[in-house]
Amino acid sequence: AGKDNPASEVLDLEELLRDLPDWVDPDHQHEFVFGDYLPRIQVPATAFQQIIMNLVSNAIKHHDKDRGRIEIQCERVKSALNISIIDDGPGIPQQFHQRIFRMFETLKRRDEVEASGIGLAIVERLVRSINGAISVHSKDGQRGTRFMVTIPASVIVRETNNDSRDA
Numbered sequence: 232a233g234k235d236n237p238a239s240e241v242l243d244l245e246e247l248l249r250d251l252p253d254w255v256d257p258d259h260q261h262e263f264v265f266g267d268y269l270p271r272i273q274v275p276a277t278a279f280q281q282i283i284m285n286l287v288s289n290a291i292k293h294h295d296k297d298r299g300r301i302e303i304q305c306e307r308v309k310s311a312l313n314i315s316i317i318d319d320g321p322g323i324p325q326q327f328h329q330r331i332f333r334m335f336e337t338l339k340r341r342d343e344v345e346a347s348g349i350g351l352a353i354v355e356r357l358v359r360s361i362n363g364a365i366s367v368h369s370k371d372g373q374r375g376t377r378f379m380v381t382i383p384a385s386v387i388v389r390e391t392n393n394d395s396r397d398a
Contacts, residue, residue, distance in 0.1 A: 240276040241388050244269040247280065248303060255287050260297060266304035271389040272312070274382070278357045283316070285354045286378050290318035307384055314380045322369040323376050331367065358382075 245265075252263045272279075283303075290301050302317040323331065331351050358365045363382035369375065 238275065239273045239386075241271055241273050242276045242279060243271050244305060247283065251283065251287060251303075255284060256291055260299070261291060261294070262298075262300045264300065264302040266302075266306075268305050268307070270305060270307075270312070270387045272382075272386040273388050274361055274386050278361060282354050282357050282380060283314075285350050286316040286380075289350060290316060290320060290376070294318065294320040296320075307387065310384050311381050312384045312387060314382070315377050316380075317375065317377045319375050322371075322374055323367060325369070325371055361386075 248263075248265050248269065252259065252261070256263075287301060287303075291299070300319045302315075304313075304315045304317070306313045306315075355365055358380055361382055363380055366379050366381070368377040368379065
């Protein structure tokens with residue numbers, strides 16, 4: 232993952248997110264909320280889709296309740312585009328924030344949750360392959376986790392889906 236440089240394609244984030252709940256939560260156990268700002272971006276589409284799918288799937292898999300909420304927001308900040316996946320799950324203790332991106336690392340025993348420990352390591356490599364960075368934000372003793380993928384704003388093709396001019 233992240234070793235080659237696949238060709239970039241225009242990806243409509245609104246379209247990607249519209250279909251996402253059916254792919255990752257077919258039983259509709261989670262509420263999905265999407266931000267208003269969903270630009271079209273030019274990225275290696277398969278890699279980017281895998282990043283989003285893995286992060287959202289992890290939020291569902293590691294949620295400690297039958298029902299949950301997942302929010303996906305995009306925000307342009309200076310020369311960066313931040314894409315956040317926010318859940319209302321149990322959170323990740325700060326002492327494990329770096330460990331979760333290591334290959335074959337899991338925070339729960341393998342008999343508690345089906346996990347190989349490679350998902351976030353692959354996500355981190357895919358994010359780096361598109362010149363981005365990933366961070367995790369979760370406070371000890373509080374519910375919820377935010378994964379933030381930061382990529383160069385130069386990937387933005389159109390600021391909004393209703394905008395007919397190039398960015």
